[in-house]
Amino acid sequence: MKLKFIIMLSFITLSLSPCYGQKNKDGETGRNKSGNAVIDAIMSRRSIRSYKKEQIKDEELNKILECGINAPSAMNRQSWEIRVVQNPEILKNLGSSFHNAPTLIIIASVADNFFSPVDCGLLGQNILLAAESLDIGTCVIGSILNAFETPEGAEVLKNLKLSEGYKPLYAIAVGYKNEKPDAKPRDKEKIKIIK
Numbered sequence: 001m002k003l004k005f006i007i008m009l010s011f012i013t014l015s016l017s018p019c020y021g022q023k024n025k026d027g028e029t030g031r032n033k034s035g036n037a038v039i040d041a042i043m044s045r046r047s048i049r050s051y052k053k054e055q056i057k058d059e060e061l062n063k064i065l066e067c068g069i070n071a072p073s074a075m076n077r078q079s080w081e082i083r084v085v086q087n088p089e090i091l092k093n094l095g096s097s098f099h100n101a102p103t104l105i106i107i108a109s110v111a112d113n114f115f116s117p118v119d120c121g122l123l124g125q126n127i128l129l130a131a132e133s134l135d136i137g138t139c140v141i142g143s144i145l146n147a148f149e150t151p152e153g154a155e156v157l158k159n160l161k162l163s164e165g166y167k168p169l170y171a172i173a174v175g176y177k178n179e180k181p182d183a184k185p186r187d188k189e190k191i192k193i194i195k
């Protein structure tokens with residue numbers, strides 16, 4: 001009787017524990033959930049390279065962008081410009097380096113601000129994590145810069161109408177996920193704590 005009670009109690013404790021084999025939104029247990037939304041988004045985000053054709057909702061896009069511009073920036077100078085391309089014809093002219101995602105967010109940095117690449121990087125990470133929290137896939141696309149070198153790409157770049165001094169730094173592919181890649185290994189040796 002006592003043993004039965006202990007087994008039951010252990011079962012209840014384990015199933016209530018936030019880290020114990022919780023199911024994700026799709027009802028699968030593959031990834032542990034911590035019970036902390038930010039940590040969950042960080043730990044479950046992966047670069048997505050296969051997207052559904054369906055466009056993401058405007059409310060989702062707007063929320064993701066709003067989270068993006070709430071990133072910190074040096075002296076709050078917000079040294080970025082953002083262009084969102086959803087037009088299939090324009091996307092076609094940029095090739096396929098962005099894995100045929102239905103939305104491409106282009107992030108431009110400005111030459112006269114030393115911290116602009118940092119600002120743009122933080123902006124991008126907010127975008128990635130906000131999207132992940134909505135179960136929307138993303139992939140940072142550094143190679144988009146090559147696409148702007150082609151004649152079609154150069155035309156697209158012109159039509160982005162970036163302000164004087166701004167140049168694309170990278171892009172982010174955005175769309176509903178069509179794959180669930182595993183996490184790539186991380187090197188913990190890169191961390192040294194000095195006490």
Ligand SMILES: Cc1cc2nc3c(=O)[nH]c(=O)nc-3n(C[C@H](O)[C@H](O)[C@H](O)COP(=O)(O)O)c2cc1C
Nearest residue numbers: 045046047049097139140141142143144170183184
């Ligand atoms: C600056 C930067 C540029 C990247 N460029 C590309 C790219 O052009 N194409 C691509 O498929 N992934 C690109 N990635 C994604 C990385 O390959 C990916 O983040 C890395 O392999 C770790 O995998 P994870 O994002 O799934 O954790 C880029 C990432 C960063 C931060």
